[in-house]
Amino acid sequence: MARRENNANFSRLLRKIKSKPLERELGFGKNITLDNRLMNPDGSFNVIRESLSPWDNIYYHLISMSWPRFLWIIFCFFLLLNVLFSILYLVIGVDQFNGVTPGTWSQNFMQAFFFSSQTLTTVGYGHISPNGLITSILASVESFCGLLAFALMTGLSYGRFSRPSARIKFSEQMLVTPYQGGYGLMFRMANTSRSELIETEVQILMAINQREENGELTRKFYPLTLEISKISFFSLSWTVVHALNDQSPIQHFTAQDLADSNAEIMVLVKGIDEASQQQVHTRRSFVASDIVWNARFSPIVDHAPGGVPKLITKKIGKHDLLETQAG
Numbered sequence: 581m582a583r584r585e586n587n588a589n590f591s592r593l594l595r596k597i598k599s600k601p602l603e604r605e606l607g608f609g610k611n612i613t614l615d616n617r618l619m620n621p622d623g624s625f626n627v628i629r630e631s632l633s634p635w636d637n638i639y640y641h642l643i644s645m646s647w648p649r650f651l652w653i654i655f656c657f658f659l660l661l662n663v664l665f666s667i668l669y670l671v672i673g674v675d676q677f678n679g680v681t682p683g684t685w686s687q688n689f690m691q692a693f694f695f696s697s698q699t700l701t702t703v704g705y706g707h708i709s710p711n712g713l714i715t716s717i718l719a720s721v722e723s724f725c726g727l728l729a730f731a732l733m734t735g736l737s738y739g740r741f742s743r744p745s746a747r748i749k750f751s752e753q754m755l756v757t758p759y760q761g762g763y764g765l766m767f768r769m770a771n772t773s774r775s776e777l778i779e780t781e782v783q784i785l786m787a788i789n790q791r792e793e794n795g796e797l798t799r800k801f802y803p804l805t806l807e808i809s810k811i812s813f814f815s816l817s818w819t820v821v822h823a824l825n826d827q828s829p830i831q832h833f834t835a836q837d838l839a840d841s842n843a844e845i846m847v848l849v850k851g852i853d854e855a856s857q858q859q860v861h862t863r864r865s866f867v868a869s870d871i872v873w874n875a876r877f878s879p880i881v882d883h884a885p886g887g888v889p890k891l892i893t894k895k896i897g898k899h900d901l902l903e904t905q906a907g
Contacts, residue, residue, distance in 0.1 A: 597790065599829035601800040606785070608801075617844050618787055623863030642736050643743060650740065654733055661729065662700060666692040669715065676712040700726035741873035744853050747773040748859040751897035754845065754866045756824070756873045758902070763824045765804070767866065769849070770817040770879050770893050774820050777814040777860070780851035782806060784822060786830070787844045802829045804845070814851060816891055817880055875899045 610616060620626050631637060642650065669692040674680045680691050695708045699722045708715045753769040771777050784804040791797050807821040824831050848859035878898040884890040
């Protein structure tokens with residue numbers, strides 16, 4: 581897009597926008613970074629929160645981590661608990677058990693370990709049993725710990741399965757494309773879940789550095805109006821468009837303008853998941869380097885046998901550069 585030196589909407593000296601910024605508090609606070617992005621590309625906020633204790637976010641981590649890591653942690657916890665009780669049984673002595681054949685330390689440990697795993701899971705094959713008061717008390721304590729641990733594991737597993745999430749795939753870049761006689765800033769997204777999203781709504785907020793009259797550099801937030809901000813059914817891909825017209829706060833901005841002002845475009849998508857009937861949401865962030873100028877998205881809707889539309893989500897970000905220059 582050609583650089584406009586004399587533009588009523590944009591003062592190059594102060595990098596001001598005549599559109600009114602949002603005055604309500606957005607949750608980013610007043611003293612925020614002017615150099616780094618506020619939101620990471622995956623939608624997580626670029627904030628480090630100091631933990632009050634090692635356990636204050638344990639539920640969040642266990643619910644949100646990947647399944648392989650979750651199962652590995654559960655297995656290690658099960659193994660550690662059995663090792664702990666096996667050592668306690670060895671301290672008491674293997675002579676306090678029926679069905680144990682005394683041997684070397686490793687042999688005694690393995691027999692104690694398998695008795696511990698049977699007690700912890702309440703399987704209880706019966707060929708080994710405690711015959712003393714202390715071992716019986718310890719076995720009872722282990723059974724209680726096992727019931728409590730498996731109840732927690734079951735609850736966490738159910739929470740992970742039942743946790744609703746918006747499985748939306750975004751294009752990696754935003755494009756500046758010829759649009760309605762001018763230009764438009766757009767990105768594309770698709771619902772990758774078999775569950776439909778209904779009443780899906782998109783909001784876009786732009787964060788940009790601006791210099792005040794006193795020379796102070798501040799971070800301002802501007803909403804970007806959309807061609808379509810809400811659809812009833814999100815079944816195919818959706819190209820979200822912000823028209824760079826007279827109502828746009830960045831109508832005549834160039835790529836260099838956006839880079840100099842550390843512009844960041846934050847996207848919030850929310851809707852109702854048809855399967856769970858719960859509201860789900862997801863976020864995405866784009867910076868100036870993510871914007872491709874003078875390009876157009878390639879088609880990603882094909883037709884399966886029978887004429888049924890087929891969405892090729894792997895090509896969600898595929899685009900082609902145009903020969904004509906924006907400006």
